[in-house]
Amino acid sequence: MFSDPFSHLPRTACRTIEMQKGDVLFRQTQTTSGLYRVVSGCVTLQRTGLGGDTLTLHRALSGGLFAEASVFSETYHCDAICTAAGSVTKIAKVDVIVTMQYNSAFSEGFTRLLAVQVQQYRAHIELLAIPSAKERILAAVQAGYLDATVTELATRINLSHEACYRALRGLCDDGRLIRVGRGKYALP
Amino acid sequence: MFSDPFSHLPRTACRTIEMQKGDVLFRQTQTTSGLYRVVSGCVTLQRTGLGGDTLTLHRALSGGLFAEASVFSETYHCDAICTAAGSVTKIAKVDVIVTMQYNSAFSEGFTRLLAVQVQQYRAHIELLAIPSAKERILAAVQAGYLDATVTELATRINLSHEACYRALRGLCDDGRLIRVGRGKYALP
DNA sequence: GATTCTTTATGATCTGGATCATATGTTTTC
DNA sequence: GAAAACATATGATCCAGATCATAAAGAATC
Known part of the structure; x- marks a missing residue:
């Protein structure tokens, strides 16, 4: 197993946030400031369509990351709502970007982590098709x-x-x- | 829309391979040599369990990449079999690794591409749960x-x-x- | 242009999983 | 330690989607 790439970040890059059910971590169109890992509880990513209907994009559980793509985007592409009380670690986008440029171990580790997730999700989708x-x-x-x-x-x-x-x-x-x-x- | 990060690679990094149904592009445990994009046809990634049963891990269609994680691994973790005749572009692992280290536009582009795929697969899994x-x-x-x-x-x-x-x-x-x-x- | 193949579309019937109901065992809470 | 909550487990019934069957329209091939 591979070590957590985020351990390469400065300690100040990570901030723990307590959350209650219903709390909003970020809103669609807000300027991106970081990605998150769920420590405990549950966060639901969702998007509201023009007709007012809500489309769930992801449910992030304990240990899971979310909003990774925010590192590459000016604004969040959805809302992040706490659906079970707990806490998250917010990882500052600025630190991610800088460390990606100057620390190849982090850069490689982050990329690997995403590639493995791609693998896992693809396999899961095939399984769901059975x-x-x-x-x-x-x-x-x-x-x-x-x-x-x-x-x-x-x-x-x-x-x-x-x-x-x-x-x-x-x-x-x-x-x-x-x-x-x-x-x-x-x-x- | 963002440009294809692989355009940063040297031209020699990409090789087109014609394939017929049944052709094997790589086998599980083989030393990794590259990742692939499907130009036409279909490639199925699968793994054979101890009992001889086959588990499908992904079906890569035209335009889709596969074996991205092989960049980070010594060996392929599954077999890649052509299930519909066509062609693939093989992207040499060595070139990916070197370009990742020395060309930050490529590195960032590749990571972004994976992050966007993670987003899309997560949303797809939620949709399948409806x-x-x-x-x-x-x-x-x-x-x-x-x-x-x-x-x-x-x-x-x-x-x-x-x-x-x-x-x-x-x-x-x-x-x-x-x-x-x-x-x-x-x-x- | 004729033929073949594929997609769109619909109705009837079937069936495998969902739902409802219940019971037992284990874990958590107080 | 007792009560409540949750997981495991099973049987009966229901039903939404799968399967079967068919037809029309459009696209591809020759």
């Missing part, structure tokens, strides 16, 4: 998605938890998965 | 997805074309979309 619940779950287990609760897995792959449990049982009946304990499954 | 066909299609039209055929739109958002057409009609009946022609729909 029509059958059973096959999708098997692929998800193979891809290492079952690292928390089964209900979280279900949500993550767009299934109800009932469908998820049933398919897990079906896969065990088929000998394609092994139930090693309550909520725990392994590949044979 | 349960109802009608709402998913409306969101897709709002997000600009209906830029080709309705059947392509349907596939892209994991719906059958029949469900897609029916939902489009429903949205028109509701006054939430306007049918401006055969296969053409606009927002009110």
Whole structure:
């Protein structure tokens, strides 16, 4: 595993912000000032269309970054709203830009981090395209998605938890998965 | 719109490769030598698990890049198989690495390109999570997805074309979309 | 220009997953 | 330690989208 590229930044580059549900971190069209990492809680990125309808663009959870592209843009392209209380670390855009220019380890690390995310999102999109619940779950287990609760897995792959449990049982009946304990499954 | 960062590379960095269906561009565990852009045709990235099952990680179409992360890795993490005849441009890893270090316009452009892709994939994943066909299609039209055929739109958002057409009609009946022609729909 | 192929479009039927309902076991809260 | 909340798990029923079938229109090929 690779170290966090943001550790190359000056300590002053990172500022922790506490947030309550409903707090707005930034608004669309505001001048960009930084990117963020969620420490705890949840932040939803969304955009409001001309008709007033809200389009959700991302839900950033604990450990996840968001607004990376703001480094390259004058203004934010959406709103960031706290949807579960917690805290975020704001990483100052100025420091990111300067460090990118003068510290190649940071520059490379940041780019690598984005490239790996691209990989992961592409794979996830392919997985979501698998029509059958059973096959999708098997692929998800193979891809290492079952690292928390089964209900979280279900949500993550767009299934109800009932469908998820049933398919897990079906896969065990088929000998394609092994139930090693309550909520725990392994590949044979 | 931003220019292609790869235009900063020396001309010798890019090599066009013709491919037939079934051709292998690289194999998992092979030493990395470059990343690719699809000129025409289709390339599928896949990984074979211990059980012999194949997991599709990405389908790269015309204009799309793949194997960006190979720049940061010793070996390819999957196989790249041609699934529709055409050609790809192979971009030499060595040139990417060197240009990244000495040409900040390239470095920044490449990083931006990845950041924008992250944004787009995240938004796509949120869209795929919309349960109802009608709402998913409306969101897709709002997000600009209906830029080709309705059947392509349907596939892209994991719906059958029949469900897609029916939902489009429903949205028109509701006054939430306007049918401006055969296969053409606009927002009110 | 005729033929073939593809896209658009619709109706009927089927089905796999969603929803509803319930129970048990585990974890968290007080 | 008791109560509340949450995760795991299952059965029954429902339903929204998939599948099957068909037709018309438009694009591509010869």
